[in-house]
Amino acid sequence: xxxxxxxxxxxxxxxxxxxxxxxxxxxxxxxxxxxxxxxxxxxxxxxxxxxxxxxxxxxxxxxxxxxxxxxxxxxxxxxxxxxxxxxxxxxxxxxxxxxxxxxxxxxxxxxxxxxxxxxxxxxxxxxxxxxxxxxxxxxxxxxxxxxxxxxxxxxxxxxxxxxxxxxxxxxxxxxxxxxxxxxxxxxxx
Amino acid sequence: xxxxxxxxxxxxxxxxxxxxxxxxxxxxxxxxxxxxxxxxxxxxxxxxxxxxxxxxxxxxxxxxxxxxxxxxxxxxxxxxxxxxxxxxxxxxxxxxxxxxxxxxxxxxxxxxxxxxxxxxxxxxxxxxxxxxxxxxxxxxxxxxxxxxxxxxxxxxxxxxxxxxxxxxxxxxxxxxxxxxxxxxxxxxx
DNA sequence: GTCTATACAGGGATAGAC
DNA sequence: GTCTATCCCTGTATAGAC
Numbered sequence: 001x002x003x004x005x006x007x008x009x010x011x012x013x014x015x016x017x018x019x020x021x022x023x024x025x026x027x028x029x030x031x032x033x034x035x036x037x038x039x040x041x042x043x044x045x046x047x048x049x050x051x052x053x054x055x056x057x058x059x060x061x062x063x064x065x066x067x068x069x070x071x072x073x074x075x076x077x078x079x080x081x082x083x084x085x086x087x088x089x090x091x092x093x094x095x096x097x098x099x100x101x102x103x104x105x106x107x108x109x110x111x112x113x114x115x116x117x118x119x120x121x122x123x124x125x126x127x128x129x130x131x132x133x134x135x136x137x138x139x140x141x142x143x144x145x146x147x148x149x150x151x152x153x154x155x156x157x158x159x160x161x162x163x164x165x166x167x168x169x170x171x172x173x174x175x176x177x178x179x180x181x182x183x184x185x186x187x188x189x
Numbered sequence: 190x191x192x193x194x195x196x197x198x199x200x201x202x203x204x205x206x207x208x209x210x211x212x213x214x215x216x217x218x219x220x221x222x223x224x225x226x227x228x229x230x231x232x233x234x235x236x237x238x239x240x241x242x243x244x245x246x247x248x249x250x251x252x253x254x255x256x257x258x259x260x261x262x263x264x265x266x267x268x269x270x271x272x273x274x275x276x277x278x279x280x281x282x283x284x285x286x287x288x289x290x291x292x293x294x295x296x297x298x299x300x301x302x303x304x305x306x307x308x309x310x311x312x313x314x315x316x317x318x319x320x321x322x323x324x325x326x327x328x329x330x331x332x333x334x335x336x337x338x339x340x341x342x343x344x345x346x347x348x349x350x351x352x353x354x355x356x357x358x359x360x361x362x363x364x365x366x367x368x369x370x371x372x373x374x375x376x377x378x
Numbered sequence: 379g380t381c382t383a384t385a386c387a388g389g390g391a392t393a394g395a396c
Numbered sequence: 397g398t399c400t401a402t403c404c405c406t407g408t409a410t411a412g413a414c
Contacts, residue, residue, distance in 0.1 A: 022301040041380045104350045108289045112211040158347025161293045230398045
């Protein structure tokens with residue numbers, strides 16, 4: 001992914017800028033400046049802003065798959081894996097406080113822009129959703145696995161949005177604890 | 190609020206457009222077209238886009254206070270009032286599916302824009318937060334009242350974000366039920 | 379593959395007539 | 397209070413030299 005080619009540097013810079021500033025609010029000049037290339041050179045690599053967005057989403061999909069693979073490698077226990085997801089809001093709290101969740105804020109922005117890439121961005125959510133569903137199914141909650149997966153996703157989005165607004169780490173810690181308790185209760189049920 | 194003056198029509202139109210299209214993505218031309226006035230006339234009423242945003246936020250603060258007053262008038266039972274808040278995600282589901290939560294999406298966008306009005310937008314959240322806290326306190330949960338208030342806010346934001354991404358009404362219904370159950374358990378605790 | 383130069387549209391904002 | 401005309405900047409995108 002990060003092989004250092006100009007194209008890849010563009011994707012990396014755009015990824016970060018789309019996250020920190022928003023897609024609409026990020027200009028080619030912003031990205032060009034970050035990569036230290038001219039705006040003209042830009043169009044050799046990407047014909048339009050839409051194409052950069054596509055590449056960024058592909059990058060994020062790949063990053064998400066890597067993250068999931070790392071969680072799977074770290075523990076065979078589905079509950080551990082779900083906890084790893086829950087704990088993202090702590091792991092990434094610094095960024096979340098300033099910019100929200102990268103997935104949630106992008107899908108929300110694209111929805112308002114009525115952007116064609118909205119479905120592709122939603123695919124990142126779906127990646128998490130399906131994987132969480134599989135973990136709940138492995139825990140023996142097949143019937144409610146998808147509902148539980150969505151519940152965990154909703155938790156992370158809610159915490160991210162309010163963490164961004166209030167920057168209250170105690171709040172994040174409490175909500176994470178709540179989810180851990182809920183998960184423990186689910187296992188013994 | 191809606192006295193029909195041009196200024197007020199501008200605020201109304203901007204309010205809706207900022208919600209449906211986003212603040213950054215809404216131009217003066219968009220608003221002028223919606224109100225059917227010229228762009229020039231615009232600047233008689235508002236000197237800058239920032240000022241319109243301020244007016245929109247003030248409008249939303251007033252609307253929020255009205256909504257809260259209506260809930261208070263509808264029932265003296267704090268649990269009923271909290272349920273009224275929880276049920277927003279059903280009441281407004283059509284808009285939420287398309288545009289997300291008006292409060293959450295605005296604060297998130299302003300955070301990324303590093304916009305000066307971010308704190309004012311957060312005040313809408315605070316209005317709900319403080320009111321919910323008072324309801325939980327009235328239920329006898331003074332010590333955890335603010336934490337519970339934040340929990341309910343997080344619920345609504347999480348549901349709104351995922352409702353926007355997946356447009357799954359069954360999911361919304363399930364999450365609302367979960368919150369009602371949680372609230373009932375809290376009352377008997 | 380990278381650059382400069384440039385075209386062109388759109389957006390914020392102002393001036394001044396009515 | 398509302399309009400038209402206009403300025404200036406930014407943003408996307410293209411052409412063509414190196």
